[in-house]
Amino acid sequence: MLKKLTGTGLLICLLVSPPALAQDLLEKVLGETIYVPAYSRVFSHPNRSDLLAATLAVHNVDPSTSLTLKSVDYHDEDGTLLRSVLEKPVELAPLQSKTVLIPIxxxxxxVGANFLVVWTSDQPALSPIAEAIMTSGSGGPGPSFSSRGRVIERKLP
Known part of the structure; x- marks a missing residue:
C-alpha cells in the first residue's frame, strides 16, 4: 500500500533517500567522461591545513562486459592539466579495478584538484564507479573521506 508523504514525513524521506545518481542506474552506455573531485590539502583553520594523499579507484561494476580506460588526467584547482596518469589505455575486465595514487x-x-576519467567499451556497459579516497596518512587521527565522480559526458549506444 502506498502512502502519500507530507510535512515531516516527506522531509525525513528526502533526507534519508537521496535521488539516484546517473552512474547508479542500470542503463548501459558505450563510454563516459567522469569528473572526480580530489583534494591534496584541506583547511581546518584560516592558517592551518592538512596534507592529503588521494587514491583514485575506478571499479568496473559490469559482471559481463570489459571496458577500456582511455585516459585519466589530474588537474589542479585552476583546471590546469598537471599530468596524464595513464601511459596507455588500460582494459578492465568485468569486476576489475584500477587505482592511481597521488602521494601526500x-x-x-x-584544494580543488580533480581527475577526468574517460572510458569506452565496444559493447554497451554499466557505468563504472569512479571515486577518490583522501587520507592524511600521518599515522594519527586526521581527515579521511571519499568523493564519488560525476558523469559529465556520455556516449549512448
Whole structure:
C-alpha cells in the first residue's frame, strides 16, 4: 500500500533517500567522461591545513562486459592539466579495478584538484564507479573521506 508523504514525513524521506545518481542506474552506455573531485590539502583553520594523499579507484561494476580506460588526467584547482596518469589505455575486465595514487607530498593539485576519467567499451556497459579516497596518512587521527565522480559526458549506444 502506498502512502502519500507530507510535512515531516516527506522531509525525513528526502533526507534519508537521496535521488539516484546517473552512474547508479542500470542503463548501459558505450563510454563516459567522469569528473572526480580530489583534494591534496584541506583547511581546518584560516592558517592551518592538512596534507592529503588521494587514491583514485575506478571499479568496473559490469559482471559481463570489459571496458577500456582511455585516459585519466589530474588537474589542479585552476583546471590546469598537471599530468596524464595513464601511459596507455588500460582494459578492465568485468569486476576489475584500477587505482592511481597521488602521494601526500604532492600538493600541486591544491584544494580543488580533480581527475577526468574517460572510458569506452565496444559493447554497451554499466557505468563504472569512479571515486577518490583522501587520507592524511600521518599515522594519527586526521581527515579521511571519499568523493564519488560525476558523469559529465556520455556516449549512448
Amino acid at each position: 607530498n604532492d600538493t600541486s593539485g591544491g
